[in-house]
Structures are given as structure tokens and as C-alpha cells.
Amino acid sequence: MNRKIAYSGIAATFIAVAAGAAFVYGGHVGASPDTESAEATEEPQGPPPAAVALAKVESRNLAPHSETPGTIVSIRDSRVSAATSAKVEWVAEVGAEVNEGDLIARLDPSDATFAKNDAEAELKRLNARAKYLDSLYKRYLGLGEEAGESEATLDEMRSNRDEAYQAVARARVALERAETNLSRTEVRAPFSGRVVSQETQIGEFATPGTELIRLVDTHHLEVTARAPVDLTQNIRPGATIRVANGVETLEGKVRTVVPVGDERSRMLEIRLELPAETSWYIGSAVRVHLPSAIPQRVTAVPRDALILRADRISVFVVGEDNLAKRVDVELGTAEGEFIEVMGDLEPGQNVVIRGGERLREGQPVTISQTRLRPSA
Numbered sequence: 374m375n376r377k378i379a380y381s382g383i384a385a386t387f388i389a390v391a392a393g394a395a396f397v398y399g400g401h402v403g404a405s406p407d408t409e410s411a412e413a414t415e416e417p418q419g420p421p422p423a424a425v426a427l428a429k430v431e432s433r434n435l436a437p438h439s440e441t442p443g444t445i446v447s448i449r450d451s452r453v454s455a456a457t458s459a460k461v462e463w464v465a466e467v468g469a470e471v472n473e474g475d476l477i478a479r480l481d482p483s484d485a486t487f488a489k490n491d492a493e494a495e496l497k498r499l500n501a502r503a504k505y506l507d508s509l510y511k512r513y514l515g516l517g518e519e520a521g522e523s524e525a526t527l528d529e530m531r532s533n534r535d536e537a538y539q540a541v542a543r544a545r546v547a548l549e550r551a552e553t554n555l556s557r558t559e560v561r562a563p564f565s566g567r568v569v570s571q572e573t574q575i576g577e578f579a580t581p582g583t584e585l586i587r588l589v590d591t592h593h594l595e596v597t598a599r600a601p602v603d604l605t606q607n608i609r610p611g612a613t614i615r616v617a618n619g620v621e622t623l624e625g626k627v628r629t630v631v632p633v634g635d636e637r638s639r640m641l642e643i644r645l646e647l648p649a650e651t652s653w654y655i656g657s658a659v660r661v662h663l664p665s666a667i668p669q670r671v672t673a674v675p676r677d678a679l680i681l682r683a684d685r686i687s688v689f690v691v692g693e694d695n696l697a698k699r700v701d702v703e704l705g706t707a708e709g710e711f712i713e714v715m716g717d718l719e720p721g722q723n724v725v726i727r728g729g730e731r732l733r734e735g736q737p738v739t740i741s742q743t744r745l746r747p748s749a
Contacts, residue, residue: 426727426742427691428675432720435706435713436607436668443598443616443645443661445653449564449590452572453477455579457557459484463575464586469568471588477568478560478585485555492551496544503537510534566590589655594647596625598661599640605630607664614645615662615709618653622709625661662708671705671713677726679704679712688714689725689732695740697725697732 459480471477510530572584579585596616608614613624625645634641645661647653678688679702686704689697705713718724723743725732732738 420733420736422695422737422739423697423728423732424741425689425691425697425725425729425732425738427723427740428678428726428743430714430718430720430722430724431673431711432670433673433708433711434668435671435673435708435711436664436666437706438615438662438708439604439665440660441598441600441604441663443596443643443659445618445647445655445657445659446595446597447566447590447655448593448595449566450655451563451588452584453560453563453586453588454581455480455557455560455583455585456581457485457554458578458580459558461573461575461577461579461585464571464573465568467568467570470566470591471562471568472565473562475562476559477562477588480558480560480579482555482558485551485558489548489551489555492544492548496541496548499537499540499544503534503541506530506534506537560585562588564588564590565592591655592649594651594653594655595628596643596645596647596659596661598643598645598663599635599638600643600661600663602634602639602641604663604665605641605643607667608643614664616645616647616659617662618657618659621653623647623651669706672715672718672720673711673713674718674724675710675726676707676712677710678724678729680729688716688718689729690718691723691725691738691740695738697729697734697736697738699732699734 455478457480459482461478462481463479465471465477469477510527510533513530514527566588569587569589571586573579608627608630610627610629612627614627616623616625625647628644628646631642631644643661643663653659674688680687680689680699685701687699687701690700691697700717702714702716702718705715707713725738727742728738
């Protein structure tokens with residue numbers, strides 16, 4: 374009997390503990406109906422907005438290109454020579470930058486000065502003789518028949534006078550030549566540029582044609598390149614051509630296509646003018662991007678806008694709602710930083726050029742930069 378009472382007490386205690394535990398558990402799980410309702414109505418969170426940079430879809434004239442080597446040259450590269458005979462007294466230093474008309478070499482002026490002084494004296498002598506003969510002729514001519522001079526004598530006097538005046542004219546030419554030779558002892562720059570080399574040294578004797586200095590115009594540069602005839606057919610004077618030296622890329626303007634080709638290589642020379650502020654070194658090698666077909670008007674985007682995947686090529690378009698929309702495209706002609714795209718794109722739309730690698734379809738974006746470029 375006592376054993377049954379003990380068992381009954383233990384059972385009652387177990388039930389009470391279990392009930393309390395159930396009450397505590399229930400209070401923990403479902404004690405706040407409002408909390409359950411709030412959790413049930415909370416919406417799932419999507420990816421946060423991504424910071425992107427944008428550029429415009431453009432309508433541009435593009436054409437496939439081929440590269441050909443070229444060389445930077447100056448439009449004026451002269452080996453300045455002596456124009457008179459004299460000893461070299463001074464030449465400009467290598468590397469000196471000079472303006473047009475500046476002194477770049479000086480020859481000994483002694484002989485030229487002597488020749489000028491002699492020509493001046495001879496001109497004065499002949500001029501005096503011519504005046505005397507003219508005065509004599511006029512005196513006898515004024516006397517008339519009373520002088521008793523025959524017509525033959527008067528004709529001879531007139532002839533002597535005219536010959537004297539011709540001698541004066543020749544003497545003036547000789548003086549001008551002597552003055553010119555004297556001025557040529559100071560050799561001046563025919564154009565602005567830089568002294569590249571001294572072709573003669575102080576103390577040497579120069580004669581007409583002796584090279585003194587090589588002068589190069591370093592401010593007006595051109596590119597010379599050779600290309601096959603089939604490439605030059607698409608090039609016209611005034612067209613712009615991209616030129617790259619490995620570090621920079623510039624737009625050169627076609628000055629001319631020399632219409633005379635090499636009989637062996639069938640190549641024509643192309644000359645491109647570079648911008649005046651170009652600081653590339655003369656003689657350096659460049660790559661010239663020549664169009665291999667006539668440019669066509671196409672829809673183009675910057676290369677940075679392309680998202681390349683194994684199974685697709687796409688771009689992300691951002692509309693007024695600032696949501697990213699993926700558009701699959703096919704590629705066409707490329708030129709510089711732009712490439713033709715064929716797909717559901719229109720000029721003027723915004724495409725992502727930075728931050729598009731991890732974008733998802735429909736993801737909101739924040740615009741950090743919009744690059745605007747005029748359509749070409």
C-alpha cells in the first residue's frame with residue numbers, strides 16, 4: 374500500500390513538471406501572436422543597388438581596319454649649306470632651338486668685304502666717266518654746225534657715252550653680287566627648328582654647297598607610311614586616321630596619297646599630318662590604322678560595356694527606373710574604343726561601362742558617372 378502511494382506521488386510530480394515545461398515551451402514559441410504575424414508579412418530582401426558608370430549608345434561611322442607600320446618625319450628637314458667661299462668662324466651647337474632668321478653659322482667676311490669695297494669704287498669710277506662722256510656729247514651737240522664736227526664724230530661720242538652707261542649698269546650688278554656674298558657670310562635659319570648636327574667645324578674652309586648644319590622642324594610633324602593599293606583606295610585627303618606609338622594614340626589627317634607605287638611591292642606612300650602640339654620623336658616607329666573598307670553608319674558602344682560569357686555576349690542597359698536590363702548582342706566592326714553591336718539597342722540609351730561584371734537582371738543601380746560623347 375505504501376509502495377503504491379509513493380509511485381502515485383512520483384507520477385503526479387512528473388506530470389506537473391511536464392506540464393510546466395510544456396507551458397514554458399509554448400510561451401517561448403507562441404507567446405506573442407503579433408511577432409508571428411510580423412514575421413509572416415516581412416518580404417524577402419533582394420540584392421542591394423550597385424554603383425555603375427554609364428555611357429551612351431552611339432551611331433558612328435565605323436570600318437574594319439588593317440595596321441601598317443609608319444615613321445614620324447618632319448615636314449622640313451634641311452642640310453643648310455654655305456652659299457659663298459670663306460673660312461668657318463662659328464656654327465650653332467647641336468640641340469640649339471632657333472627661330473626663322475636666327476644666326477646659325479658665320480663665315481669669315483674679310484674677302485667678301487674687300488670685294489664689296491672694290492665694287493663700290495669701280496662703280497664710282499665708271500659712273501664718273503659716263504657722266505663726263507654724256508656732258509661732252511651734249512656740249513658738241515649744242516654747238517651745231519659751228520663746231521665743225523661731222524655726224525660720224527657725234528655718233529662715235531654718243532656710242533662711247535652709251536657704252537659708259539652700260540658699264541655703270543654692270544658695275545651696279547657687281548656691287549649687288551658683292552653685297553650678297555657679304556651677307557651670305559652670316560648663315561641664317563630658313564625656318565624655325567632645332568639643330569640636329571654640325572656638318573662642318575670651326576676653322577674649315579667652306580665653298581658654295583658645303584653642308585654646315587642639319588636643321589629640322591620639330592613642331593610640324595607628319596607620318597609617312599606605305600600601304601597596298603587596295604587599302605589606299607578607301608583613303609581620301611582630309612580623312613582622319615588613327616596613329617599609335619605604343620603609348621599614345623592620335624588622330625592624323627591625310628595630307629596626300631602619293632599616286633606612284635613601287636613596281637615590286639605595289640605599295641603607295643601615305644602622308645598624315647599630326648596635331649601641332651604633338652611631341653613624338655622624329656624617326657620613331659608608329660602603327661597606322663587604315664580602313665580596309667568604306668565606313669558604314671552603325672550602332673556602337675564602348676568596348677568596356679561588353680559582358681563576355683562562354684555562351685553569350687551582352688550589355689546592361691539602364692533606363693529611367695535605374696534598373697539594369699541585360700541585352701544580348703552580336704559584334705561587328707571595331708575601331709578604337711568603340712565596337713558595332715547588333716541587338717535590341719538604340720542610340721541614346723545608357724549602357725553600363727563600369728560595375729557591370731556582377732550585375733543581375735533587374736538589379737537597381739546607383740549612377741556614379743555618366744560619360745557623354747558626341748556622336749561621330
